[in-house]
Amino acid sequence: xxxxxxxxxxxxxxxxxxxxxxxxxxxxxxxxxxxxxxxxxxxxxxxxxxxxxxxxxxxxxxxxxxxxxxxxxxxxxxxxxxxxxxxxxxxxxxxxxxxxxxxxxxxxxxxxxxxxxxxxxxxxxxxxxxxxxxxxxxxxxxxxxxxxxxxxxxxxxxxxxxxxxxxxxxxxxxxxxxxxxxxxxxxxxxxxxxxxxxxxxxxxxxxxxxxxxxxxxxxxxxxxxxxxxxxxxxxxxxxxxxxxxxxxxxxxxxxxxxxxxxxxxxxxxxxxxxxxxxxxxxxxxxx
Numbered sequence: 001x002x003x004x005x006x007x008x009x010x011x012x013x014x015x016x017x018x019x020x021x022x023x024x025x026x027x028x029x030x031x032x033x034x035x036x037x038x039x040x041x042x043x044x045x046x047x048x049x050x051x052x053x054x055x056x057x058x059x060x061x062x063x064x065x066x067x068x069x070x071x072x073x074x075x076x077x078x079x080x081x082x083x084x085x086x087x088x089x090x091x092x093x094x095x096x097x098x099x100x101x102x103x104x105x106x107x108x109x110x111x112x113x114x115x116x117x118x119x120x121x122x123x124x125x126x127x128x129x130x131x132x133x134x135x136x137x138x139x140x141x142x143x144x145x146x147x148x149x150x151x152x153x154x155x156x157x158x159x160x161x162x163x164x165x166x167x168x169x170x171x172x173x174x175x176x177x178x179x180x181x182x183x184x185x186x187x188x189x190x191x192x193x194x195x196x197x198x199x200x201x202x203x204x205x206x207x208x209x210x211x212x213x214x215x216x217x218x219x220x221x222x223x224x225x226x227x228x229x230x231x232x233x234x235x236x237x238x239x240x241x242x243x244x245x246x247x248x249x250x251x252x253x254x255x256x257x258x259x260x261x262x263x264x265x266x267x268x269x270x271x272x273x274x275x276x277x278x279x280x281x282x283x284x285x286x287x
Contacts (some may be wrong), residue, residue, distance in 0.1 A: 008014070008050035008051070008086075008105070008108045009083050009086075009105050010083075010105050010108075011079060011080075011082060012083045012084070013050045013102075013235070014079060014232060014235045015050075015059075015080055015083055016048045016049060016050040017048070017050075017235075019047060019059065019062060019063075020048040022063070022066040022068065023044075025066070025067060026065070026066050026067065028066075030044045030045055030048075032063060033065070034213070036065055037062070039058070047059070048086060052240050054080040054083065054084055056077055056080055056081065059076065060073060060077060066209065075267040082202075083121075088112075089176060098155040100247065102249060103226075103247065104195050104239060105156060106228045106240065107158065107228070108158075108161055109228075109230060109235075110230055111168055111230055112168060112171070112227075112229035112230060113169070113170050113227070113228060114171045114263050115171075115172050115173070115226035115227070116174075116175075116211075116220045116225055116226075116262075116266065117173070117174050117175070117224050118174075118175040118178070118220075118221065118224055119170060119175060119177065119178065119179060119181070120134055120178060120181075120183070121174065121178055122172055123158060123159075123173070123196060123243060124157050124159055124161075124162060124170065125191050125196065125200055126196075127192050127196050128152060128156060129189045129193075130151050130152075130183055130189055130193040130196075131152050131188075132149075133184040134183050135152060136148055136184075137183070142269075145228055167184070169206075170204070170206075170207070171206075171209075172269065173209045173270050174208070174209070175211050175221075175261070176211060176279070179210070179279065179280060180285040182211040182287065187287040188287075190284075191284055191287050192247075192279050193279075194283060194287075195284065198277060198280055201273070201277065207269065207273070208273075208276050209266075209270035209271050209272075210271045210276050210279050210280075211266060212268050212270075212279070215269050215270075218269060219262045219266070220262045220266050222239055223242075224241070225241040225259060226238060226239065226241075227259055228239045228240070236251050236253070237260070238250065239249045239251075239255065239256055
């Protein structure tokens with residue numbers, strides 16, 4: 001059996017997309033590009049879809065065929081070599097599902113992260129004990145103590161992006177259920193988690209809102225999802241939506257626009273900064 005291929009980095013996704021755009025601008029089909037390389041059309045497709053690492057010699061030949069100037073080819077190759085370097089999260093390959101690896105890559109590269117979470121505090125804001133309790137409940141399908149601890153470590157590593165020199169803008173809307181659902185019998189776990197939310201909400205680059213019960217149903221209630229926006233103009237907004245055994249990564253303009261419209265609508269109805277703080281403090285006293 002072949003070794004599992006790590007999830008693509010954001011750089012590979014961007015450059016693969018660029019290769020496809022250049023090919024289409026030249027009016028070439030994938031099978032025609034494949035003939036130039038003397039490979040199958042599937043090989044070209046896998047590079048364009050970032051299903052394999054970018055093969056530098058292949059990319060150089062294709063770029064030359066597409067009429068890209070030598071200096072731009074050199075710049076592309078430099079970016080490809082950087083993009084092919086494994087991400088830090090890949091050392092957690094033993095417990096990280098294939099479908100979630102790209103999420104971690106997008107998370108680390110995004111300049112803006114907007115999400116709706118109906119069930120739990122988002123992983124980027126969880127305390128260690130809260131994360132452990134959620135994972136012990138089997139939310140990732142693994143409950144062995146060693147696997148749980150690896151997942152907790154991964155979750156805490158992900159959170160470092162919020163304290164780096166240039167952190168992303170994080171904007172989270174949580175359902176009021178998140179503040180009410182205890183993740184374990186120990187009340188201090190929820191109290192510490194809600195205290196953590198009060199602290200992070202003071203950061204200029206983090207916005208927390210609550211979708212209150214009293215406001216009734218809202219358009220985002222179907223499932224949790226996250227929208228990523230990037231500083232690089234070559235990479236479009238992407239939406240991540242998770243289900244029981246996998247996830248969807250959406251980048252079509254129509255689907256992204258629909259999720260963005262829902263987020264904007266929910267934002268206008270969700271709590272203000274002061275109301276969010278009041279709700280969290282009130283719910284904290286219940287545990």
